[in-house]
Each structure stands twice: as C-alpha cells, then as structure tokens.
Amino acid sequence: MDLLALETPCLILDRGKLEKNISNMHKRMKTLGVNLRPHGKTAKNIDVLKMALEDQAGGITVSTLKEAEYYFSHNIIDIVYAVGIAPVKLDRVVALIKKGARIALILDSVEQVKFVAAKGQEYDVEIPVFIELDCDGHRSGVTLDDSLLLDIGNLLHNEEGVILNGVLTHAGESYNCKSVGEIRDMAETERAMAVKCSELLRKNGLPCPIVSVGSTPTANFAEDLTGVTEVRAGVFVFNDLVMAGLGVCDESDLALSVLTSIIGHQKRKRWVITDAGWMALSRDRGTASQKVDQGAGLVCNVEGQPLNDLIVSSTNQEHGIISNRMEKDIDWDSFEIGSMVRILPNHACATGAMYDRYYITDGSTDIIDIWYRINGW
Ligand SMILES: Cc1ncc(COP(=O)(O)O)c(C=O)c1O
Known part of the structure; x- marks a missing residue:
C-alpha cells in the first residue's frame, strides 16, 4: 500500500531512522558502560520497545500503569513506573506483582512510603521503591541537603512490605538548555547528585543497588557516568524538533x-x-x-x-x-x-x-x- x-x-514512522536512533543510543551507552532502561511512554508500542531493549530480558521505564500492564502482557517483567505514586493506583501495582512483574515505584515523601508499605503488608508482597531525587529543580524529588532523603531511606529499609531499590532522578531542565555545553554540564550535575545521594544512603547503612538517571538530552551528551547503574531515555527512539533544536539530532533523524x-x-x-x-x-x-x-x-x-x-x-x-x-x-x-x-x-x-x-x-x-x-x- x-x-x-x-x-x-x-502517523508515519520511518523504520530506518528509528533503527539508527536506537543504535546510536546503544553505542553511547556501551561506550559509557551503563545499562539503558528505555522509556516506553514515547512509542507506547511493543515493536519499538523490543528494538530499544537490546537484551530482551532488560528492564523498561513507564509513565502510566496502562503502559506497565501492556508491556507486561508482552513479557517485559522488569518495569520502573517513574511517576510519583498515588494510593488509588496501588491495587493495580499489586496485581502486576502477583502475576510476576518486577514493578518498582518512585516516591519523595514519608506519606507515600507509609501507604505503599501498608499495601505491601496487606497483600503480603514486597514493593520495590526508588527514592526520587531532584537534581535540577524541574518538578519533584528530594535534594541532597534535605534530611528527607535519609528519613525516607530509613523508613523504606525498616518497614515491611517495601524494599529500597535505589535512587532515581530525571534532568528535565535539560530541555531548556541553550547550548550543547550546558547539556553536558547538566548531565554531570544529574550524575553527581544521584551518586552523592547513593553514597550518603550507603554511608548510613542503607542499601542503594540502583542509581538511575536520564533524559534524552543528558543521555546524548554525558561524558562520564561513573557511579550510575542505568540510564532512562525515551524520546530518542523517534527524536523530534525540540531535540533537533537542542542539537541532540539533525532534522533528518526525525x-x-x-x-x-x-x-x-x-x-x-x-x-x-x-x-x-x-x-x-x-x-x-x-x-x-x-x-x-x-x-x-x-x-x-x-x-x-x-x-x-x-x-x-x-x-x-x-x-x-x-x-x-x-x-x-x-x-x-x-x-x-x-x-x-x-x-x-x-x-x-x-x-x-x-x-x-x-x-x-x-x-x-x-x-x-x-x-x-x-x-x-
Ligand atoms: C522520570 C523520567 N525518566 C526519564 C524520562 C525520559 O526522558 P526523555 O523523554 O527526554 O528521553 C522522562 C521523560 O519525561 C521522565 O519523566
């Protein structure tokens, strides 16, 4: 046809460009020595996510529980739901865990720890949780100098029904950078903040196995990701005019x-x-x-x-x-x-x-x- x-x-999707965008990101992540946890919110389609997941057993990020349920129905087990959790969503989260999904949540308040832990205890499951960090004042998360970081960490470690998975941050302000140099600096700020928070948790006897950072601009220009275990990026699969305007890609890559x-x-x-x-x-x-x-x-x-x-x-x-x-x-x-x-x-x-x-x-x-x-x- x-x-x-x-x-x-x-909507038209050019397969050759999609493959090239994904392969460029895979090469970057290999050079930097970190895992890619592609974000499924851009494509909301399993064919694209399978291409983005080089290793079919790898994990993904989602922005809605509908995405989580959809990708899980296509045998993707390891999922991070990277939007702050609300109590009304927990029954669906527990249902996914009971079916075998390893779905992790993010939060940045003691109140959230309490209602997530209560739900885990009610259903006799351990819900994996990341502490969301604010590396750039973009929207949510806790900062390095906030005692909330350790308060949440201690609570997650000590409460039944939850497990502390690590820390997670997203440099959303990278979309407002005015030059590639600024994006490079932002990538280093994102890395350094997440790593420092993980060190603080560990120094206080708390586990922090995963240090998760990412946005397409910072993933594209990060020069060093020492201490980071995984990078989340979504829009890189398609690219768009905002990414071209930031210097992340050319118009011909869209x-x-x-x-x-x-x-x-x-x-x-x-x-x-x-x-x-x-x-x-x-x-x-x-x-x-x-x-x-x-x-x-x-x-x-x-x-x-x-x-x-x-x-x-x-x-x-x-x-x-x-x-x-x-x-x-x-x-x-x-x-x-x-x-x-x-x-x-x-x-x-x-x-x-x-x-x-x-x-x-x-x-x-x-x-x-x-x-x-x-x-x-
Ligand atoms: C928490 C989180 N992680 C990762 C991403 C992926 O960023 P990008 O769309 O720039 O690839 C987003 C995007 O909004 C996000 O909200």
Whole structure:
C-alpha cells in the first residue's frame, strides 16, 4: 500500500531512522558502560520497545500503569513506573506483582512510603521503591541537603512490605538548555547528585543497588557516568524538533511525522490549509523558546524532505495553517488541493498520543507494516 492511499491525518514512522536512533543510543551507552532502561511512554508500542531493549530480558521505564500492564502482557517483567505514586493506583501495582512483574515505584515523601508499605503488608508482597531525587529543580524529588532523603531511606529499609531499590532522578531542565555545553554540564550535575545521594544512603547503612538517571538530552551528551547503574531515555527512539533544536539530532533523524491533506488555499494571506490541526499535531509548542521556532511543526513533502521555511504557523482543532516563516509567497502548484504533505512534530510523545497506530515506511512512500499503540492511563 502507498502512503498516498491513507486517510489523513495519520502517523508515519520511518523504520530506518528509528533503527539508527536506537543504535546510536546503544553505542553511547556501551561506550559509557551503563545499562539503558528505555522509556516506553514515547512509542507506547511493543515493536519499538523490543528494538530499544537490546537484551530482551532488560528492564523498561513507564509513565502510566496502562503502559506497565501492556508491556507486561508482552513479557517485559522488569518495569520502573517513574511517576510519583498515588494510593488509588496501588491495587493495580499489586496485581502486576502477583502475576510476576518486577514493578518498582518512585516516591519523595514519608506519606507515600507509609501507604505503599501498608499495601505491601496487606497483600503480603514486597514493593520495590526508588527514592526520587531532584537534581535540577524541574518538578519533584528530594535534594541532597534535605534530611528527607535519609528519613525516607530509613523508613523504606525498616518497614515491611517495601524494599529500597535505589535512587532515581530525571534532568528535565535539560530541555531548556541553550547550548550543547550546558547539556553536558547538566548531565554531570544529574550524575553527581544521584551518586552523592547513593553514597550518603550507603554511608548510613542503607542499601542503594540502583542509581538511575536520564533524559534524552543528558543521555546524548554525558561524558562520564561513573557511579550510575542505568540510564532512562525515551524520546530518542523517534527524536523530534525540540531535540533537533537542542542539537541532540539533525532534522533528518526525525522518525515520526504526520501525513496531512491540503484542504484549502487562502492566497491573499499566503496560507495553505490542511486537515492536521492541534488534535493531529498536539498543542506542544516546545520550540517556541528555542533559537528556531518551528510553529506547530515543520512541513515536508510526501517523501519526508523538509520544504524550506514552511511551517505550521497556526492550528485550530482540525485545521492547520501552513505559511512561510519569512512571510514569502507560496508555490501554489506544489500544494494542490487534495495533495499531501508531512509534518515533523515538536514533541514526538505528545503528537504520538493522538493516534492508535503507526504506518511504517522504509524511507519510500510504501507502507510496509502497521504497528498499534496504546493510550490512556
Ligand atoms: C522520570 C523520567 N525518566 C526519564 C524520562 C525520559 O526522558 P526523555 O523523554 O527526554 O528521553 C522522562 C521523560 O519525561 C521522565 O519523566
């Protein structure tokens, strides 16, 4: 089947680019001597995760229990649910553990330790837990100078129903770095903070077998990961315009795009109207604060080659507006009504979340496969 026969909007995944992105990350992790724990929240699809998991027995990260249940149903046992835990989710966690999953939670408060331990005791299971660390003020976690680190560590070590698995941090602020040098520094801050916290726990007689760090930018530019046992990264599998803007990849490395039809011309305004609005592209404007603002996405021809200076400058729910970023006129013959273009997304995770499947290409316009994905919680 050819891409031009697909109903738009739909999601296109270039298999060759996906393989290259994954292989580059595997090489980096081998050079740095750490395990990769790929994050399943980007693809929410088992085919991609199997490629990202070089060693089929390795572990993954998830951001929802739905992902955990889905990947476990595909025989992935070792799972870190890397979003702070709420009590209402614990029955599903226990159900997974009872079925044989090794699912670990993260938390950063004494209250959470108490309700997780109580649930473990109630069901006679030991729930593995990481202490979440805040290495960059991004959102959650405890800091090195906070007595909470040892309070939580001691409680996790001494309570029944829980096991202290180690420490985990995510340098989310790396997305706001202004240069590759800044990302390198951020990677070192992320490493050093996690390692220092693990040393403090051990010095106080507490176990800390796993030291887990990661984000795609820091994973890409870390120079030394001494003391770290694993790196979590997700968006590297697809890459996106935010990653390209940070210098993590080139635009030609973006594996994901949205196929859209041209549905109108507004010639006086120099606008091409498409059927990919924010429902199809997401409202993520991650490049707005970068050197090059890519609007709601960068426009490519149907073969996936970027069309210079054409971006999705605005979106409504089901309409996209393409215009020239220099406000130049449009070559209208290249955008006949009914023809198609592809849009490279700002944020692959957010755009992917709008769809239930990937149409897989091999670099040409042939569809070679369809891979289904999950959404929701
Ligand atoms: C806790 C945690 N770990 C790892 C990641 C992966 O980061 P990235 O998407 O930059 O690869 C994320 C992403 O949000 C995260 O929240």
